Amino acid sequence: MFGLDPFLLSLIGTVLLATFVPCHGAAVPVFRWLAIIVIAMMxxxxxxRLSRKAVVEGLTAWRLHLMILCCTFVLFPLLGLALHAAFPGLxxxxxxxxxxxxxxxxxxVQSSIAFTSIGGGNVPAAVCAATASNVFGIFITPFLVGLVLARHGGQSGGVMDIVFQLLLPFVLGQVLQPWIGAWAHRxxxxxxxxxxxxxxxVVYTAFSDAVIQGLWHRLPLSELGLIAVVDFLLLVCVLVITAFGSRLVGMPLRDEIAVVFCGSKKTLASGVPMANVLFPPAxxxxxVLPLMIYxxxxxxxxxxxxxxxAVMMKKHEAEKALLTPAEVGE
Structure with a gap:
């Protein structure tokens, strides 16, 4: 749990491969089309894989999820905009x-549920919240990115790219889920x-393009450290706000744990393909560098x-066991 994620090591290896052996010439359009196909397939x-029941629960169990969704799609963007406004030249x-x-x-999905389970939190709520976040994210993330880039002079992919590469494959998978869902789970x-x-x-294609455009000449090593500092600040701010916010509204510790872990995570699995759709290849x-480091x-x-x-939960359960039934009901 404390070591390097094996998948992250694979990503680092892919970045190194793109650095020393980038795809170029006739291979570029081949890899770009391959990236489009694998994104749609993903x-x-x-x-x-998402059962109808999981989707419905993720969309309808709104009390706990509303706080998590607000952290994911409101608090995070506001913090990011605030950091950018405070340190634009950083x-x-x-x-x-x-x-x-x-x-x-x-x-x-996976790490939110895993950490909630390790911490002794509300695992069913984490499952529903992570599901809801990913379902809503297919719609909300492109909209938010469009708003942010319009404000800061960037360009995002067209609406039809988003529909055909992200939304349509997801909906088609949901339509066919009753027939292929069991196979997907097996x-x-x-x-x-x-x-x-x-x-x-997708990472190899993206970094090959970036390397040919002079990525490592434009990005000094010191800036990688600054990216890590900004990512760490974002994470700490969200962790503190979710923890104290949960206590402020009177959530039990089990729910607080689910809110903290689900509300602070950002998906690499969906983020990299989305970036490939939403941003110019160069x-x-x-x-995607800040996302990989985060x-x-x-x-x-x-x-x-x-x-x-986990220690807090054991202590909480032990204290609860010492209370009389009347005290527990109070």
Whole structure:
């Protein structure tokens, strides 16, 4: 849990491959079309794997989810805009767009649920919240990115690109879910490898383009450190706000844990393909850097936090066991 994520190591290897052996010439359109195809396939499989019950629960269990969705799609973008306004010259413009793009993304599924479980939190709520975040994210993230880029002079992909590469495959997967959903669940590991392979293809294509455009000449090593600092500040701010916000509204500790972990996560799995659709090819490499760094930071920090929450839950349960029935009901 505390070591480097194996998938992150694969991403680093892919970036190194693109740095020393970038695709160029006749291979460029081939890889771009391949990236489009694997993105569509990935969102199709996401739709196929999500049961109708999970989607409905994720959309209708609104009390807990409303707070998580507000953290994911309101608090994060506001914090990102505030940081950009306070330190506009700290990062290059395209890197700032990457930070703002990160702030517009939905939550993760697997790690949100895993950390909630380790911390002793409300796992069913985490499952529904992560599902709802990803379902809504397909619609909300492109809209938020459009608003942010319009304000800060960037360009995003057209509406039809978003519809055909993201939304339509997801809806088609949902339509066919009753027939292929069981197969998708039986082959979850194989499909997970397919998803990750798709992301690696997109990253290789994006970074190849960026390297040919002079990425490593434009991005000094010191800026990677600054990106990590900005990502860390974002994560800490959200963790503090979600924890104290949950207590302020009187949520039990189990629900607070779900809010903290689901509300602070950002998905790498959907984020990289979305960036490939929403940004020009020459910009994608720089745009996804903040997301890749944030992904590893959130794993480290939340691993430590999950252990602390687990201790808190044991202490809470022990204190609760000492109370009389009358005191518990109060």
């Amino acid at each position: 969102f199709f499989l996401q739709g196929a 990062l290059q413009n395209e890197v700032w767009l990457g930070v703002l793009f990160l702030c517009c993304l939905p939550s993760t 082959n979850k590991k194989l499909l997970s490898m397919t998803d990750r392979g798709s992301i690696l293809i 910009s994608v490499g720089l745009v 992904h590893q930071i959130q794993l480290f920090v939340c691993a430590v936090l999950a252990r602390k929450f």
